[in-house]
Amino acid sequence: MLSKEQFKYLKTTHSYHLVDPSPWPIVAAFGAFMLTSGGVLYMHKFIGGWNLFLTGFTIILYVMYTWWRDVIREATFEDQHTVVVQKGLRLGMILFIVSEVMFFFAFFWAFFHSSVAPVYNIGGVWPPKAITTINTYAVPLTNTFLLLTSGATVTWAHHAILVRAKKHTLVALIFTLVLASLFTGLQGLEYVSAPFSISDGVYGSCFFLATGFHGFHVFIGTIALLVSFIRIVYNHFTDKHHFGFESAIWYWHFVDVVWLFLFINVYWWSNAGV
Structure with a gap:
């Protein structure tokens, strides 16, 4: 001791x-x-x-x-948190995001396993015959625009803090938080009005698990960015020392990329033959 x-x-x-x-x-x-x-x-x-x-x-x-x-x-x-400590924190965040990639990889594996070679139990087609799918060009496309725009605004916030432009950082974060809230709200409306549920076979399970967990990650990312916003207001970050904010930005970009895969495969590709 x-x-x-x-x-x-x-x-x-x-x-x-x-x-x-x-x-x-x-x-x-x-x-x-x-x-x-x-x-x-x-x-x-x-x-x-x-x-x-x-x-x-x-x-x-x-x-x-x-x-x-x-x-x-x-x-x-x-x-x-010296430079050496920050390097360790960055490595930890990178490994965490890699683990999240593996998490969503499992959902995409289940989706493609069922959709590329649909079994006779669901009619031998994808989406299953009894399923009425969600219009790709309504809420999903709008949410894609909102989330990609939020990725641009959060990048704006990152560059602003690097040049010590606190006002620009806060304004960009406000835009990001508003866009994130709109995305979550529209996702909720989509769930309420969806013509199928999670209990409607493999399609419902894959859809709600993949998009639901993504929505949960959007919620967590929104909280992380909100906490970063509050800390910026209280001058917790500098242009050289802002890893908490940077990690939230990395996480948000991960959420953006996952949504692109979800939109292309779960929404657009699944409905292409309908």
């Missing part, structure tokens, strides 16, 4: 960030255990399962807030 003096000495003799002792990992572990256990108990109709699930969910939300608060303090006010 290192003494406080030895720990402080180690923190000042290299470029790496030795984090202070934190209660949040163990608290997060307990919260995740309660969340999953409560969910399983609830699904099996055990008394108290729902309350345990909500307790775990609340703990997870609290830990997310406090742990990220500590990270912001270390990065912004204590200047602990």
